[in-house]
Amino acid sequence: MNDRDGGAAPRKRADARRNERTLLDAAAAVFVTSGVEAPVRDIAARAGVGVATIYRHFPTRADLIIAVYRHQVEACAEAGPALLASSASAHAALGRWINLFVDFLVTKHGLAAVLQSDEPGFDALHAYFLDRLVPVCGQLLQAAAAAGEIRSDLEAYELMRGVGNLCIGADNDPRYDARRLVELLVAGLRRPR
Amino acid sequence: MNDRDGGAAPRKRADARRNERTLLDAAAAVFVTSGVEAPVRDIAARAGVGVATIYRHFPTRADLIIAVYRHQVEACAEAGPALLASSASAHAALGRWINLFVDFLVTKHGLAAVLQSDEPGFDALHAYFLDRLVPVCGQLLQAAAAAGEIRSDLEAYELMRGVGNLCIGADNDPRYDARRLVELLVAGLRRPR
């Protein structure tokens, strides 16, 4: 809640801040090669620190994953209103925004799978993505529904989960193209008749 | 390949057969309560046997899962041609058959997730489901495409994976209804125009 130093944040020690940055870089690198479920020890080794240091900075794996991808998630969230303003139709904006999200997900090895995992410890990750993206999706959905372009009986939450699910395993399988299936799903949203 | 005793199967010892049956029952019971990824020790304990006994009968977890659900998968596969014969249209048959598959998946705690897992050891499970169901799905898909009811540029493999993905986490989340999303996906298949 208090990321900025303007608040009552007691400002961490210099080595702590240095390690946090080092850890973020190491995690990002390991995530690329081994996926977001890479062993904690691997990340620690890559960063040249002990495992406890990871837990001290990022109590759960979710916190680490969030920190690594926060910028991209924010960018995706902010792209929603922009697309709505610049697209020919709300349905087109929805389609483009979802494509952005899918492109993000399928390039992050294992992220989509972990997003749907019900293991405790990923709760925070789940919550972050939903809190940040569901409102944006809801806005696009509502605009398209108001324009009469799509059916209006689907919650943004459900759509986001469906899209996330479709992205699972989309890497490392050339026969499976998540983008196409998501397009099909969005096509299915079109108002019948 | 040689399940029946008519082949060269050397017929197992009586206690071995007894334990295999016991294990199947125990696994089925544990799968219901703890999901298909329940610890091996739990299943062994439930069956009253040692862990090695499980591995002797079912070398990989996939073998055990396949054995437990084989009957239902076979029933689903056999329902395909029947539905094609009895439905008003090929597209309707496809929709109903997929509903059967979805109903099967969402009632098996964690099965959908494991079906998409790329961990080695689940390869056999993956292969079994695909070998058994993709041809059936392909037949329905082809019939619907031939009747001009749906677009014809989607492989049965891709559709099955998409449907399986959509079923992940469909239990234990009242806000997520996999059946509805799958219906949307199938609706998206309809020939545009």
Place this chain on the structure above:
DNA sequence: GTACGACAGGGAACGTCGTTCCGTTTTGGC
């Protein structure tokens, strides 16, 4: 009915992983 060899079982043992604990080192204010 008994003896023997092969088959099958049980549980301890090993390696991996997430997580926690504790003795040691580093930092920053005095």
Place this chain on the structure above:
DNA sequence: GCCAAAACGGAACGACGTTCCCTGTCGTAC
């Protein structure tokens, strides 16, 4: 420079999948 608090590293612990090895049991041959 000194010291308390903060941070660190790696060992330790528990859960889990998997393998190993010794023991027990079954089926057969006599």
